[in-house]
Amino acid sequence: MGPRLRFDRGARYGAAVVTQLFATYLAITTDFTAIIQAESYTGSISTDVPLLNVLQFIVILAAFTAALAMLPTPIAGRIGGITLALVVLLLWAALGIERGVGAIVHPVTLWSFVLNQGFVTLLASVGGWLIARGRHPLTWVVAIVAVVPSITAMAIASVDLPLGAYALIMEAAVVVPGLAAVWIAARWDRALAARPIGQTDA
Numbered sequence: 001m002g003p004r005l006r007f008d009r010g011a012r013y014g015a016a017v018v019t020q021l022f023a024t025y026l027a028i029t030t031d032f033t034a035i036i037q038a039e040s041y042t043g044s045i046s047t048d049v050p051l052l053n054v055l056q057f058i059v060i061l062a063a064f065t066a067a068l069a070m071l072p073t074p075i076a077g078r079i080g081g082i083t084l085a086l087v088v089l090l091l092w093a094a095l096g097i098e099r100g101v102g103a104i105v106h107p108v109t110l111w112s113f114v115l116n117q118g119f120v121t122l123l124a125s126v127g128g129w130l131i132a133r134g135r136h137p138l139t140w141v142v143a144i145v146a147v148v149p150s151i152t153a154m155a156i157a158s159v160d161l162p163l164g165a166y167a168l169i170m171e172a173a174v175v176v177p178g179l180a181a182v183w184i185a186a187r188w189d190r191a192l193a194a195r196p197i198g199q200t201d202a
Contacts, residue, residue, distance in 0.1 A: 024125045024178065026059065028117070064124060065085070080132065081128040081131040084131055085125070088120060114150075116149055118170055122146040122174055123143065123146040126145065142184050145180070148174075149170060152173040
């Protein structure tokens with residue numbers, strides 16, 4: 001009989017990382033526009049598209065929840081991270097639906113910025129991860145990278161790019177800043193933890 005596999009601390013962390021990357025990938029590649037418009041089409045078309053869009057959104061929520069729940073960290077941090085991720089995604093869906101039906105329109109630039117798919121994905125992914133991992137509150141400032149996809153989208157809006165090239169650029173604008181943010185936060189957290197109690201910066 002081979003050695004018994006144990007879902008120990010290392011295994012949980014590895015599984016959480018893989019699941020978080022999968023959740024982020026789903027959030028980047030899934031057509032959020034279709035999801036937030038599904039409510040408008042429910043009952044008015046004879047296909048299963050609205051149901052499929054809702055199921056896709058549920059899978060994304062479940063993936064983020066599972067990833068953060070598996071982390072070998074205190075339960076309070078995991079609950080906080082899950083709460084942030086779910087609130088961000090559900091709030092985005094609610095505002096997106098309202099915008100889709102014309103209930104909220106102006107200012108157009110603001111809503112285009114904060115409802116950008118990459119912005120929402122990074123805010124949920126990076127923010128949820130930092131809280132669930134128990135990083136020092138000062139490190140949460142790295143979540144500012146969430147603005148990168150929105151800025152990138154605005155910068156290339158006037159450029160005539162093929163759809164595939166645009167998708168790749170936007171995916172890179174999420175993945176690269178996201179990985180950089182959590183890496184910087186981890187290093188920063190270690191530095192803060194190593195500082196003697198009572199020591200302040202000059």
